[in-house]
Amino acid sequence: MAKSNESGNDPGRTRREFLKNTGRLAATSALAAGLAPRIYAAGSNTIKVALVGCGGRGTGAASNALSVKNGPIKLVAMADVFQSRLDRSYRNLEKGHAKKLDIPKGRQFLGFDGYKKAMDCLDKGDVVILATPPAFRWVHFTYAIAKGLNVFMEKPVTVDGPTTRKMLKLAEESVRKNLKVGVGLMIRHCRGRQELKQRIDDGEIGNIIAMRAYRMAGGACTAGPKPAGISELLYQIQRFHAFLWGSGGMYSDFYIHQIDECSWMRGAWPVEAQASGGRHYRGNSLDQNLDSYSIEYTYPDGTKLFYYGRAMSGCKGAFSSYALGTKGSAVISTNSHYPGKVRTYKGHNMSIDNLIWRFPQPEPSPYQLEWDDLIDAIRSDKPYNEVKRGAEASLVNTMGRMAAHTGQIITFEKALNCKHEFAPGLDKLTDDSPAPLRLNSEGKYPVPQPGILKNREY
Numbered sequence: 001m002a003k004s005n006e007s008g009n010d011p012g013r014t015r016r017e018f019l020k021n022t023g024r025l026a027a028t029s030a031l032a033a034g035l036a037p038r039i040y041a042a043g044s045n046t047i048k049v050a051l052v053g054c055g056g057r058g059t060g061a062a063s064n065a066l067s068v069k070n071g072p073i074k075l076v077a078m079a080d081v082f083q084s085r086l087d088r089s090y091r092n093l094e095k096g097h098a099k100k101l102d103i104p105k106g107r108q109f110l111g112f113d114g115y116k117k118a119m120d121c122l123d124k125g126d127v128v129i130l131a132t133p134p135a136f137r138w139v140h141f142t143y144a145i146a147k148g149l150n151v152f153m154e155k156p157v158t159v160d161g162p163t164t165r166k167m168l169k170l171a172e173e174s175v176r177k178n179l180k181v182g183v184g185l186m187i188r189h190c191r192g193r194q195e196l197k198q199r200i201d202d203g204e205i206g207n208i209i210a211m212r213a214y215r216m217a218g219g220a221c222t223a224g225p226k227p228a229g230i231s232e233l234l235y236q237i238q239r240f241h242a243f244l245w246g247s248g249g250m251y252s253d254f255y256i257h258q259i260d261e262c263s264w265m266r267g268a269w270p271v272e273a274q275a276s277g278g279r280h281y282r283g284n285s286l287d288q289n290l291d292s293y294s295i296e297y298t299y300p301d302g303t304k305l306f307y308y309g310r311a312m313s314g315c316k317g318a319f320s321s322y323a324l325g326t327k328g329s330a331v332i333s334t335n336s337h338y339p340g341k342v343r344t345y346k347g348h349n350m351s352i353d354n355l356i357w358r359f360p361q362p363e364p365s366p367y368q369l370e371w372d373d374l375i376d377a378i379r380s381d382k383p384y385n386e387v388k389r390g391a392e393a394s395l396v397n398t399m400g401r402m403a404a405h406t407g408q409i410i411t412f413e414k415a416l417n418c419k420h421e422f423a424p425g426l427d428k429l430t431d432d433s434p435a436p437l438r439l440n441s442e443g444k445y446p447v448p449q450p451g452i453l454k455n456r457e458y
Helices: 011-027 029-042 056-066 083-100 114-119 134-147 161-176 191-201 232-238 249-266 366-380 387-406 412-417
Strands: 047-052 073-080 108-110 127-130 150-153 181-183 208-217 272-278 292-298 304-311 318-325 328-333 343-346 355-358
Touching: 047 056, 047 114, 047 366, 056 073, 056 083, 056 127, 056 366, 073 083, 073 114, 083 108, 108 114, 114 127, 114 134, 127 134, 127 366, 134 150, 134 161, 150 366, 161 387, 161 412, 181 366, 181 387, 191 249, 191 328, 191 366, 208 249, 208 328, 249 292, 249 304, 249 318, 249 328, 249 387, 272 387, 292 387, 387 412
Parallel strands: 047 073, 047 127, 073 108, 127 150, 150 181, 208 304
Antiparallel strands: 208 318, 272 292, 292 304, 318 328, 328 343, 343 355
16 A cells, blocks of 8 residues: 555545545445536546556557446546557557557657656556556556556467466565556456356365366467568567467467466366377468467366367367366357357266356356456455466466477476566566567577476476
8 A cells, every 4th residue: 555645644545545436436326426427527536547558459458458447437547568569559549449558659658768758657456458468567557556456468478487486476466555457367257167167166066176278270369470670579569379488389478368267167276297298280370389288287186177279270179178077068159259158067078968157148258348347356455466366377287288298297386486487577678678589590490399398398
């Protein structure tokens, strides 16, 4: 909590109390109907938002933020390292939210220090969206905490053991400051999956004995030779899914949701992982990903999650998650993150004749629900901080990825305490900094060598 000023008033606390009280007013419909227009006209309970990272996910998050209906909210600043992304994001947001944008050119920031300038446009208790490549999450979150800002950060929130350790410490600091922080694992806010979790906990399918999940689609996360006209650093940021330092690679970015939702249903994090994978059809791509992954996660009681990921064109696709119990089974994801179309069945034959329950359709979007929940927590001053859980989910992904990339069994503790930080010093990055990854004498970036490199991924 911020220190009181000389008059004994804490500006941050005063604003939180005002937001909390006006949130209570809004809950009483008859009173809100009479008072809301005057309160909102004053503008003092308007939540201001800054967007740091203007790609598709950041733009989507900003759109969801501006779609929350429990009070006035506006976007006042944007930052990115690519002018084209910032401009495209602004145009897309303007189409649906023009009246909620207040972003003159002077509050559109370009460059590696743009995140500071964007957050400097906010007051304590406002919200910053952190949607850059995940490698920068701890850097930007550190500044947000110092500014006393509430935060929405996209997943994953870490890419390796050292950044996870940093994020866990930042999580503790943000809780001490009573900051509200949402993490973009939106499945946790899906009302259908919340009910499914309750049904599993109540024993509807018995004790979970195994889980399985699939995300298999066409080729993805590639990066050909760098074109002219862009620095090595900016090229790697532009193609961040291709590079482990930027994103944790295809594994962390694509697979985290299903691994997280399965662990949620199980009520625990895995304690170890063993895995295999292969690199078959990458063509002239210089990325660091494998194009197939097969992981066996083990939970504390010995229960297994079998996860299968593949990025190969022409192969059968799948995008689903399942839990198998002693009495029945459950569909956690049907064919995408949303709609989940969750269901439970008697036995393991998932036929209509064995159906026990399914969530009614159409279902509300969890992408919007996570923002509704976050803003409600801010206005009502409810405890709300998802950082620790987001860091642990990210580490579980690192654990499985590291198992595949090293060919070793990797425990939760070994992943957490691994000393290999992919890109140290990102808080000091400038336009002139060298890229964290360098080409070798053959003009290629390092790739995993399972069985040869056993304690680091490249």
